[in-house]
Amino acid sequence: MKIKSANFVMSNSEVSKCPNEYLPEYAFIGRSNVGKSSLINMLTERKHLAKTSGRPGKTQLINHFKINDNWFLVDLPGYGYARVSKKSKKTFQKYITNYFEQREQLVCSFVLVDIRHEPQPIDMEFMQWLGENGIPFCIIFTKADKLKPAVIMKNVHGYLQKMTEDIWEEAPDYFVTSSSKAIGRDEVLSFIDSVNEE
Numbered sequence: 001m002k003i004k005s006a007n008f009v010m011s012n013s014e015v016s017k018c019p020n021e022y023l024p025e026y027a028f029i030g031r032s033n034v035g036k037s038s039l040i041n042m043l044t045e046r047k048h049l050a051k052t053s054g055r056p057g058k059t060q061l062i063n064h065f066k067i068n069d070n071w072f073l074v075d076l077p078g079y080g081y082a083r084v085s086k087k088s089k090k091t092f093q094k095y096i097t098n099y100f101e102q103r104e105q106l107v108c109s110f111v112l113v114d115i116r117h118e119p120q121p122i123d124m125e126f127m128q129w130l131g132e133n134g135i136p137f138c139i140i141f142t143k144a145d146k147l148k149p150a151v152i153m154k155n156v157h158g159y160l161q162k163m164t165e166d167i168w169e170e171a172p173d174y175f176v177t178s179s180s181k182a183i184g185r186d187e188v189l190s191f192i193d194s195v196n197e198e
Ligand code: GTP
Pocket: 031, 032, 033, 034, 035, 036, 037, 038, 039, 051, 052, 053, 054, 055, 056, 057, 058, 059, 060, 076, 077, 078, 079, 142, 143, 144, 145, 146, 177, 178, 179, 180, 181
């Protein structure tokens, strides 16, 4: 798919104030610093569309980016960032869960996990919660440039195997990406294209 236009539309912390157009949207979620905002920039080939940072906790709101005038990418704050206070952590999580529970336009979410890490309880719990709420998701393994190809496959298979051993009957669809090397771009965009056509 060719990205002809990619425009920031709005940021907010209330699902009721998100764009009222009824267009399909794809949300990026995962631990702080996993590379959600960088991936949006890689997919759109716009370096500074979503704000990124080496320090976790950069994205704080629900951010809508309109693509090709007919679908949205949504950048969300990360979870599992230890340095936010307990209270702000609670409100933070509430509007994210509201978004997932209430946003009818959400057709698929991408749960990002760092390809170097073993399955983390916080990600497992979040995916389980998505499953229980009937919210479709895929996994995106990020930062593949940090590993050699053989280790990439070993980690991916280990990760999916652990998921199916624990709670999942079958492994979700997944993508291997690197935002710095533009790995996985065509695969993710083709997937979005196919869902948009359904
Ligand atoms: P929050 O908004 O804080 O939740 O973080 P985020 O998930 O949006 O992460 P962000 O895209 O801001 O990236 C965090 C850090 O990881 C930055 O220093 C990025 O340059 C780096 N990073 C992101 N993607 C990649 C990647 O594919 N490869 C490498 N090597 N670094 C990456």
